[in-house]
Every structure is written in C-alpha cells, then in structure tokens.
Amino acid sequence: MKLIRHQREEKGVRLSTESNPNQVPSPSEQSRGHSAAGHVGLWLIGARGSVATTAATGLAAIRTGLAPATGCVTSQDGFSSIPLPKFSDLIIGGHDISDVSIAKRAEYLVGAGMLSQHLVNALYEELEETDSRIRPGYDPSCRGESQAEAARRLANDINEFKISHSLDRVVVIDVSSTEAPIDYLPEFDDIGLLLAALEDPSRDILPPSSLSAYASILAEASYICFTPSPSLNIPALRQLAAERGVPTAGQDGKTGQTWLRSVLAPGLAARGLKVLSWSGANLLGGGDGATLADPQAVAGKLQSKNRGLQSLTNGATTPLHIDNVPDLGETKVAWDHINVEGFLGSRVTLQTTWSAYDSMLAAPMILDLARLMGLADASGHRGPVGEFGFFFKDPWGSDEHSFAEQSRRLLEWAREAGTHVALERTNEKDATQYGVGAR
Amino acid sequence: MKLIRHQREEKGVRLSTESNPNQVPSPSEQSRGHSAAGHVGLWLIGARGSVATTAATGLAAIRTGLAPATGCVTSQDGFSSIPLPKFSDLIIGGHDISDVSIAKRAEYLVGAGMLSQHLVNALYEELEETDSRIRPGYDPSCRGESQAEAARRLANDINEFKISHSLDRVVVIDVSSTEAPIDYLPEFDDIGLLLAALEDPSRDILPPSSLSAYASILAEASYICFTPSPSLNIPALRQLAAERGVPTAGQDGKTGQTWLRSVLAPGLAARGLKVLSWSGANLLGGGDGATLADPQAVAGKLQSKNRGLQSLTNGATTPLHIDNVPDLGETKVAWDHINVEGFLGSRVTLQTTWSAYDSMLAAPMILDLARLMGLADASGHRGPVGEFGFFFKDPWGSDEHSFAEQSRRLLEWAREAGTHVALERTNEKDATQYGVGAR
C-alpha cells in the first residue's frame, strides 16, 4: 500500500517538476505561476448535466474575469494564503452518456432562467472546447464489454486526459444522475470475487457510480462522490481504494435544505432547545427532479438527507418527501417545519422556505472540491478526507454534521495541508538547487 | 479600582466561607452542598413582568423537580463539570412598579396559554413567597425624592436582600419595560456633573434603567441589562461601573429572530454567499407588545436588533418592523425574507417564520446568566464579560455576533473561569485547614 502511494507521489512530483522547474512554493505564487498543487484536471462523471455545465460555465467566467467566485468557499479571505490550485490551474474533462453538448445544455439553462444569455454567448466557444474533452461514459443499457473492460476504458480516458494536458493530478468528481440503492451481494465483501465477476461479460455487478469509482482507482486519481449513489459504499471497492491510497471524499453535496438544517440544528442544540420533529418537503424539476421521480432512485437521496438530521437532533421525528414538479425547472424549493420543545415544555415553531437554482449552489462547491482535493493530493493525503464533510450530506470519514464546526475544521485542515505542501516544495527546491533528486 | 474590587472579593469570600466552611470545590459538589460560587441572589428589575415571572416559575419548577431545565445552556453536558452556582443556590428578589404579584401574573400567563395551570397551582405558594421579596422600584412618574436618594434606596434594597439571605453575591438583571433612546446631555460625559445632577430633586436626569444600573453599582452587585434601554450606555455611568469593578453584561436578550439571524448569517457567509437584503417583520402582543407600540420605545429595540445583522451581512438592506398585535398575547411571530447572491449572480431566497412564547425563550437565559455571572463574580471578573455576547443582541465588550462562535467562546470562558474558581477554592481550603485566613 505504501509503495503504491509512493509511486503515485513520485509520478505526481515528477510531472510537476518537469512542467514547472522554477516554482516558488509561496502563496504569492498564486498570482504569478501556477500553485504548489500544480495543474489539476477536473474529471466530471455526468459532465453534460446541470451541475457540471454550471461548473464549467462558472470556471470559464471566473477565469476570464466575467464573474467573481461568489459561492466558492476557497475564494474567501481565510483561504487566501493557502497554496491551493488556482482557478486557472483547473481544466475540465469528463464522461457522460448524453449527446447534448455542454454548450447546448448551457443554452437550455439560459431558457430555464438560470444562466444569463450574455454569459453563455461570451463563453460559447470555451464551452465547446470543454465539451471536446468529454468521452462516452459507462452506459448500463449498452452491453458488449465486460464491466472490467469498461472500467479500463474509463480509466484510460482519465490517464490520456492527464497526459495530454500535462496535469499534475486529476480529481474525479461524480455528478451524474442519482442511482437507486442496491441489494447486497457476497462479491461486495471480497475483492477477489468482485474482480472475477467484473471480468464476466454476462454480469453487471456494479452500478455505474461504483464502476466509475473503480475506474478512478485504476487511474490513481482522487475520487469524490457528489451524489447519493452506491459509489464506494461497496466494502471491497473501499478496500481497493484504501490499498491504492487514493484520496477520496463524499458523499452527496450538501447544498440547500440539508445544509440549512446543519446550520440550524446545532444552533438550537446550543441553546438547550430540544427538536421534537423536523418535517420537510422538497420540490424540484429539471433532470434531477425527473430522476428522483423514480421511487427507487429517491430512496438513496432520502436516506442520505436524513442521516445527518437524525444525528443532529438525537432521533427526532423527521418525515421527508421529494416531489418532481416539472414547472419549477431548475429551481428547488424546500419547506421545513421544525417543532421544538423549550422551557417548561413550551413550543417553538420554526418554518423555513428555501428557493434556489440547485446547480448554482452545487457548481461552486465542485470548483472548491477540485481545488481542495488538489491540495489534499499534493500533500500526500490518503483515504477519505473527513474534513471535506463541510460539502456533504453524508460525510465519509467523519461523524460531524454541524456546519459551523465543519467550517472551522475545513479551514484548519486547509491551513495544515497548505503548510505541509509549502514546506515540501521548499525542501524540493532546495534539493533541486543543490543537485539532489526530487525525494 | 483594584482596591475596591479586592474588598468586594474579600466580602464575598467571607460570606461564602461562613456559610459553607467545608466546601469541596469539585464538580461533584454540584449534587451535594452548594457550588464554589456560593449562594447567588438574582435581583430582577421588572420582577413582576412576563420574563421575570416565567423565570421565577421555572426556577421553582426546576428546583422542585417538576420540570427539566430545557432551554438552559448551563444545564448542557459541556457545562456539567464547571463549578457554577446550582439552580438551588439561586434565590430571586427584585424591584417592580406594578402591584400585580408574581403569582397573579403567573395566573394571567396561564390564561394566555403560556404556563400550565397545573404547574402554577403546584408552585403558587412559592411564587407568593418570591413576591414577598419584591420592593417598589423607581417610578419616574412619582416625584418626591432626588434621583440620588432613589438610587440609594434601591441599592439598600439589594444590600438587605443579600444580608438577610446570607448571599455570597447578588446578580442584578434588568428585565423591565423597554425605554426610549435618550438625548445627549453634557452630564453624561462627566461623573462629577452627573452625581451633582442626581442630587438635585428638581431633575430627572437618568432614565429608570440607568438609575437601576447606578443602584447596582452602589450595591456592588454584578449588573446585567437584558433590555435595549439606555442603562449603562451613559459614559459617566460606565466609567463609574469600571471604577467599582463590578462585572457587567448586556445588552438586549437575543432570544428569537435576532438569534436566528446570528445562526444563519454566518452560515451563509461561510458558504461564500452574499446577503443582499434581510427584511423582517415582528408581531407581538403582551406587555412588551404594548410598550413597543410606542414609536419612541420601539426605536431602541430596532437599533439593537439591526446592529448585529448589519455587522454580519456587511451592510445589506435590512428593513425591520415591530407591530403590536394584541390578539397574539404572549406569542411572538417573526418573518424574515433573505435575498442572497450566489454563483454567477444567481439568487437564493430564504424565508423563515419563527413563532414562540417570547418569555419562554428569555426565562432560561435569565437563569443561565445568573449562574454564569455568579461564576464570573466568584472568579474575580471585572467589567463587561464579552463572552456573554452569546445572550445578547448588542453585546458589551465584544464585536462577535456569530452565534456558533459565541457558543464556542462562552464554553471556553466558563471552563477557564471554573478552573480558576476551583483552584482558588482548593487553595483557600488548604489555607483554612492549615489555619491560614481566607487569602
């Protein structure tokens, strides 16, 4: 395990040094060359969906100065001295099974009132160019190859992307359609059995999200799951990821209602108030709405949304529904009714109504995650980054759900990782100057 | 200044040692004798109002085991090892200008649906007894005495309360009717001029809240302002308080809408979202509603409510209204409409509706403040306790408005103060055991 990771680091470092021989590992570098974390490829599974298209449009807008990075945590003051990859160090590619290009999808999002015509016009060519880096994803409805072959094909796409763009590292983020929870199989607990089953062309043992995660492991890319799909929740896969030492983070982006709950619930608790019930309704249209209209697909989402709330409220009554309301388009509306017990058995009632373009909340987090995961990878992190729980409904590697506490931990982590990277870079540079090889 | 404070401490310590010669300053003491902070008198200005009556009923209910201390910060796990005065170490007295007894007021609050008939029946005698410790407050409409004479009379009431109940310390909390902001006078900047004006029976230079604050200083009691009234916001008075070294805290209890804002706004900021406007409506009935129906009185409240929000949102548009809606009785309803700028200029809209019996939120905070201020006083704190900003819309001694951060600081402060008190008590005890005087 150590060995594998070491190789990855060496590779990363080598690529890095090759392309940027005279780097200075200081924050000030942010404005000059690229950052200590190098060039980062952002490989999106579901690269032509709403979230991905918004992230791609936003990245282009930020880079060309057409929009500020509002909504990006990493562009806040607290992060300014941390050697994160810069927005201009990010390049987007990805997989999708849809044929509608990012640029076309962006046009559609203009029609839905979400993106401005002006912006999309200005960035149209750049979006077309981004789209040229999208490869066909794994389509479970198309047979022919074994899942192992499919995974190797996907991994190969990622590797080619990395090499052809001389990237220091690739961060894979899954923003594809939500999948239903899956039933247990014995192969899920045994790497050997799993790998054998994957080679069998007559079997489809892994759901697409898990297959993509497996491909990321093969490509030794960092892997982030922004959806509530099965993904790495298969023990044998998680074990494989651990063995390869790839940094991972997940799961299910905490953008709207769940985020709000993770802000409010700890506040109520800190006041000594006891939540009795927290009832919720979610209305959404768009692609995600259509997907979640399927009772199977919605099951995973509901579980993922409720887990944190259960933990934050010590098991209050928490009924929750998600409805597909096509006329809402890309807007998501969430209503919460919170019944709280206060002093002498009295009641406090709090209602919240949240309304937002969901992808507009997710997209800046995708860019944040790419930057932060770039740093994690550069700093040699292995396995789940619990401090990225800030971004997720159902955090891997952490039980903390309080957003305030997650904010504190994220910044602290970034400072430490940043210091680590900066120090390494200084050592490296010193070593290089004095004729010593890169570690 | 040091000297004065020293005397106070000695007095406090002496009383304390007299009444509890064999105290053990450990948390376990909580369940045996009284705490390291000794017996604490809670002197309420406005002792027959809704907040005070609810606090008195609640204290009696907690002490007799009829109700848990839900809504009290200090009864949470994090505080369990801190040597705070116990609920059973608190005894309530106070000033009011109303003739309706606490017990009668409690009956009225039963009719308003706020307190349970059962509870008030069970505690009626104890409430009558508490009421017997209430003395006539300073009534600005009754002339005869100079304000200096009035202040001495009020201070005397506090002193008698302390002596007759063998209290280690008294915490004064102003929960009387909100007053209007006042106009500047030259005497407010000059202690000498102010004291002279107070002796002039033809002048009423101080508003009642400031006169009560002055009386607290004279009585060397800790002083807390739970209202948005002028209180210690008169430089000469504040200077006097500083010279006497009394611990103080304020101002304007952060119970409902403003509290909610101080939870949400930092959360939005941590996500890199930009608040554009935060519009609010407040509906309330009851005594407070009637008082705030006066455009003069409401002015101070509105200022106090808006200050924190302005600071937390970097100057967003924040229109705010408070309306007297008598049929709401003791219930307060607050609606907020928050318009937020997100990624690529998109909008997030959040609405909140809060509904609660306002005094049910305030009362546990009054008990918390009495316990914490008892600890502050026991630990030798002087001047404003900025860490009590947790409880206030307009904190004295602190610019922090984020509730999550305030929660962290309060607990940290309490731990340090607790350790300090515990150590002192150990030293004291050792000294006593070895025949040495109390310090």
Next chain:
Amino acid sequence: MKLIRHQREEKGVRLSTESNPNQVPSPSEQSRGHSAAGHVGLWLIGARGSVATTAATGLAAIRTGLAPATGCVTSQDGFSSIPLPKFSDLIIGGHDISDVSIAKRAEYLVGAGMLSQHLVNALYEELEETDSRIRPGYDPSCRGESQAEAARRLANDINEFKISHSLDRVVVIDVSSTEAPIDYLPEFDDIGLLLAALEDPSRDILPPSSLSAYASILAEASYICFTPSPSLNIPALRQLAAERGVPTAGQDGKTGQTWLRSVLAPGLAARGLKVLSWSGANLLGGGDGATLADPQAVAGKLQSKNRGLQSLTNGATTPLHIDNVPDLGETKVAWDHINVEGFLGSRVTLQTTWSAYDSMLAAPMILDLARLMGLADASGHRGPVGEFGFFFKDPWGSDEHSFAEQSRRLLEWAREAGTHVALERTNEKDATQYGVGAR
C-alpha cells in the same frame, strides 16, 4: 320508494305535532319553542373521537351560553330567518368502539391545549350524560354476529334513541376513524347478492363505515359521511339508500387545507391565471394522525383531497403528502406551494401555511350539518344534497368545488328549503285549526 318516504314523513310530523301542539312555523319561533324542523337527534359514529367530543362540548357550551357559535355557518346573519332546528333542539348520541368516555376524552383534549380546562369543568356532567347515550359500535375485530345482525343492532340503537327522546328525526354523521379504500367485489353491484352476503356470519363483506351507513338506512335516518371512508360508495348500498329515500350528504369534511384550496383556486382562475402546480404537505398528530400513518388508510384521504383540486386546476401537478407528527398533538399544519403562470409566461408563486386544531374546524360543521340536514329531512328531501358540498372535499351530488359558489348555493338552498317547510307548517296548522288531520 315514495311510500316508504311518505311513512317517514308522517311519522316525523306526528312526533313533531305531539310534542309541540301550538307551533308557529315562523323564524321568530327560533327564540320561543323549537323550530319547524322539530327535535333532531344527532347520532355520531365515532362519538368518542376528537371531532365528536369537540362537537358535544361545543353544543353544550353554546346551549348554556358559555360560548358563541363562532365557526358555525348557520349562526350567521344570512341564515337567521330560516327555520332550522335550533342548537337547543339537538341532542347527541352515537356509536363508538372505544371505552374512553367523552368527558375523559375532553380532559385529554384539555391536556393537548385544545379545550379549556374551565369549559370542560363546567360541562363535565353534561358530557357524562351525553356519553350515557353512546352504544357499542360495530367492531370489525370482534366476530360472533353476522354483519346483517350487527346492522340491525346498530339500527335498533338509533331507533331507540329516537323514540326514547321523542325526536322528530335523527341525523347520523360518521366521524369515526378513516378506513382504507376497498377492493371491488361483485356483491357491491347487486343488492340481492349483498344482502345475502351480509347474513353469512363467516363473511365481513362491508367495511365498518359502509355497515354504519347501511344501519342508518335501516333506521330511516338521514346519513352524512364526514370521513373519506368507503361508506356509501358501494353501488348496491347507494341504490338501497335511494330506494328508501333517506337524505344523504358527504364526503370527507373540508376543514383546512382543502377548504383553503377551494377558496384560492377559483380566485386565481377568475383572474385568468393558470395554475401549473400545487404541491402540499400535511403534518398532524392525534388520533387521526396515528390512523393516517397507515399507508392504506391514508390512500383514501389523499384521493379525496386531490379530486377537487384536480378539478379546480384543470389537471395541474399536485403532489401531496400527509405525515404523522405525534408531537403536533391535535394541531394540523399544512403547507402549500402554488406555482402559477401569468401574463407573458411569467410566474406567480404563492405559499400558504395553515395551522389549526383540526377538530375545532370540524366540530362546528358537524353542528351545522345536523341543523341543515334536519331542515332537509323536514322539507322532504331525498337522496344526496349536492348543496352541502360546501362542507365536503368530495361532494356527493355535485361537481362544484369553488367555495364561493358553494356558499352561494348553500344559502340559496336553505332559503328555499326553509320557505318550503314554513309553508307546509302553515298549511298543517291551518288544517289542524279547521279540524283536518296533518296530511
């Protein structure tokens, strides 16, 4: 059919004349003797439930002058000249399968914050007396009798009630627990088959609500279904009811959210606005909440709630959920999110939040229905009274769902029925005066 009905009328008239020989059929009678519609027995199925208990308490309170008839349509000015049975002409009896008496249930509703202690204390004896008129209902879990025997027993209870209290007529109202929708059986379409199956002690062909409806038909009482249960929705039963000529009304009381929708939707339509979606959430506790927690039971309620909305919005998207939130107790909270298309494709969004004690809305309608059905019966009405759609989510005998239109029709109907009854009474009286028998 005509014959049967004629007998009924004669009986009614006879009883009526016996007990009030000198009646004057004018509205002014309202304040003197009993009304033209005579003494009306109100027989409640589910007589110990929340709705029934609240109705019984309310009737007692109105009669003794302890409370005004707020919430009763029939106590409004428009109805003052109509010869409805007076509140003092109503007497309550009923069936239930619970052993908890009305008075005890009322105590429980005091604890739930719904009824006032004061009121229940004052009316305790009267409630006990009402409870003495409650007989064991049909309990589907207790076997032994055939359903035909059970129905005869139930009908007998109603007849005894009528005779022993010298009532002019009995109105049966079903306010028992909501039942699940049922599967089709061939017997449901054929009276002969149905009656045969009822006699078979090994079969339970009818759900309890339908059995109660059948018993009402047997007793020749008017029948009203206030629940969404199967009730008369069995063709053979409906045919039986039609043959016997009993007046009927239903179904499912339109008290809260659905009522609000029937007010708003026609308003939007009258403005030429087009509803795209109307999404709803319902939270409730109490007995009804517990019943509806069962996915089977809730199905009928959801259908019944959605039917009117579908009709009023021309088939908009209308997702709807009902959740059991025990801590809400007897309170029902409903949130609606309405998305409307306006001029030039623009959007209007309306949200409503409704919060009320559900039984407090239902109870006055039960009293209204008893009075109005008393009038319908006195006026010789047969079959479903479509004009009572005012009270129902899923009106029998009418397709009108607009509340404004329903209000207009109800009043118009009452005026006509009232005139009819008054005329008949005058004729009757004249006939009596001139020695002619009552018809």
Next chain:
Amino acid sequence: MKLIRHQREEKGVRLSTESNPNQVPSPSEQSRGHSAAGHVGLWLIGARGSVATTAATGLAAIRTGLAPATGCVTSQDGFSSIPLPKFSDLIIGGHDISDVSIAKRAEYLVGAGMLSQHLVNALYEELEETDSRIRPGYDPSCRGESQAEAARRLANDINEFKISHSLDRVVVIDVSSTEAPIDYLPEFDDIGLLLAALEDPSRDILPPSSLSAYASILAEASYICFTPSPSLNIPALRQLAAERGVPTAGQDGKTGQTWLRSVLAPGLAARGLKVLSWSGANLLGGGDGATLADPQAVAGKLQSKNRGLQSLTNGATTPLHIDNVPDLGETKVAWDHINVEGFLGSRVTLQTTWSAYDSMLAAPMILDLARLMGLADASGHRGPVGEFGFFFKDPWGSDEHSFAEQSRRLLEWAREAGTHVALERTNEKDATQYGVGAR
C-alpha cells in the same frame, strides 16, 4: 348634463358608423371586423413606466400571436360572447415625463429577468412605434404654463390621438408614479374657485394625477385611475366629471396582496370564522419601490390597501408595511399573517407569501380595463362603473370588496352592457338599411 352626454354619444356613434358601415353586432364579429365597441385608443399616463411598458409589450405579443392572453379576465370563456373591443382594436398612446423610450424600458425589464429577450427583440419595432405616440406629460417641476393651459395641452394630445387614428373612443388610464395624499383646500369643493385657480400661472393647485384626470374630462375620454393618487378624489373635479358624463373607474389596481386578501377574507367569513388580526409586509424594488420609499408617497398606498381589508374583517388589527428592497428589482414579495378566532375561542393561523413580478399582474388588467371601458362607453355608461371594483383596491361606486362577488358582478355587468350594445347596433343597422339616419 344629459345634453353633453348625448352629443358624446352621437359623436361616438357617428365615428363608429363612418368607419364600419356594415357591422354585424354579433359575437361572431369578433373574428371578422372590429367589435361593436369600435376602435379604442388606450391613453396611458405614465406610458413609459413598468406597467405601461409591460402592457404595450403584451398587447403587441397577443396581437402578433407570440403569446396567449393569460391573466386577462376578458379572454376567458365567460366573456367570449360579449362584444368587447378586440385586442386588435386597441391602440396605445400616452403621456410621460421620462425620456427613456418604451423599447429601452422593455430592454431594462429583460435585464431585470421580467421580460424575455426573445419577445422584446421580436417586438422592438412595434414598441418604438408605440413610443412615437407618447407626448410629454405634465411635469410639476417645470413651470411656465398655468395648470389650465397644461390641462388643455394634455387634452389636445388626447384629441389629436383620437382623430389621427380614427378612434371611436379613448380610454385614459393613469399608471404614473404614486403621489402623496394632499391637504384640503377650499377650492376643492367649488368648481368655480377651482377653475379660477387653475388659470393662475402662479399656483399649482392640482397634483399631477388630478390634472391628468381633468384633461381627460376636457377631452371627453373615459378615465381610469390605476394608482392610489389623489386623482378624482377632489369633489369639484368629481362633480365636473359627473357633469360631463364621462365613464370613470378606479382606484389603485388590486393585483397582489390586496387581491389575495379579497379572496381569502370573504372565505373565512363564510365559514363563520372571525379574523382578529391580519398583519402584512410588502417588499418591492423597481420604480414603484423607489417611489414608495418616500414616507409621503407610501401613505396613500397604505390607506388604499387597508380600506378593503378593514371592511372585509370588520375592523381587525391590520398593521401593514411597504419596504423598498432594491435587489428585488421588479419582483414584489408580500407576507401576510392572519390570526383567526374559531370554535370555542380556538385559533387558526394562516400565513401567505406571494411573490410575483408586479407589472405582470397589472398589465393584463390594463388591457382588460381598456376593453371593458370601451364597452361601457359604447353602451352609454356615465360616471363610476362600480362593477369594475373587481380591478381595484379602493373601488369607486361600490362598497363590495369580496373578489368572488366582484367576479360575479363584473361578468353580469358585461353581459348586460354587451346585450345593450348589440341591440343598439342591430337597431342602427336596421335604421340604416331602411334609409334612416343613425339616431
């Protein structure tokens, strides 16, 4: 008075017959020639504002088939057989004091997210053409002419518009900026004094809205006040209008919150429920928001909004605020909190949140009013049309505020007026056929 009106009618009829000699006064005509009410000029005061621009854009879109007439009452089925002027019979002109053309304003409304870029592009030329019919309004800040001269100038503009476009009639609608309430002057009660004061170049006795109304009277055009400004609320002016016999309607368009209240309040009343308080908050940006930020200007609006609610609730507590929140742009958000007393003193709480582009609600009503007032004028109506109360917060000529009742009355009125016009046209035609002159 009669005489004057008679002349108007003759003129109207003559013009009408001249331009359409072979009209058939049947509904089917709607699709062939123009309607019985002839060509109608719609003269907007404030013709370059949001409401006017949206109405002009909408009219062009409807006429060219780019959009349906959603939101127009008169395009509903109930009105289809009534001989209203058709949308294609309407032509817009008007007064404004702004130099920004309608087309430019439409562009701005695209930026505000209200109008679609697509639509405005398609209609740009037509909007420019409409703008060419706008004349400089009366600007109170520009002195030089007496108010009488100004009024004659404005009236002349209207007359020229009528003649140059061969219009059968002109309907003036004031949609200019809201003005503050005005103080009483003796001239307001005396036509002679008022006319004299108008001739005095040193006096500005009338506010602009009243001057425009006066100009309409001079031009013998029908006059509608869509704002809460003083307008015809000056007795001497109202008397003048009555003498000239011009049909009038007003006042203050009932588009959003007030409309909603007029739907809900009668519904609650019909249930026998008693509104205790109805508290409201209004947030808006845009031009109207900026105008109403002035405490003077907002006073009239608040009065106008509250009048109907007071009448519908029998004097409940109705606090109301309007806040200028610039970031909301053209969107208006209104929150209402309604506290209702139900059965046995229980409470129902209803909250509503309304969010819409305000001008999108107003614009179709402007087109409706033009059509309906065209019909009123054609049918010989004189003075206030109370049945147009449907459209107004503060109806002239009616005390009815219930929207359901107003809907009923509007349709009934339109049917009668339509029949009247159709009959007249038939007579006319017969007369013409038989060689007799038009009356």
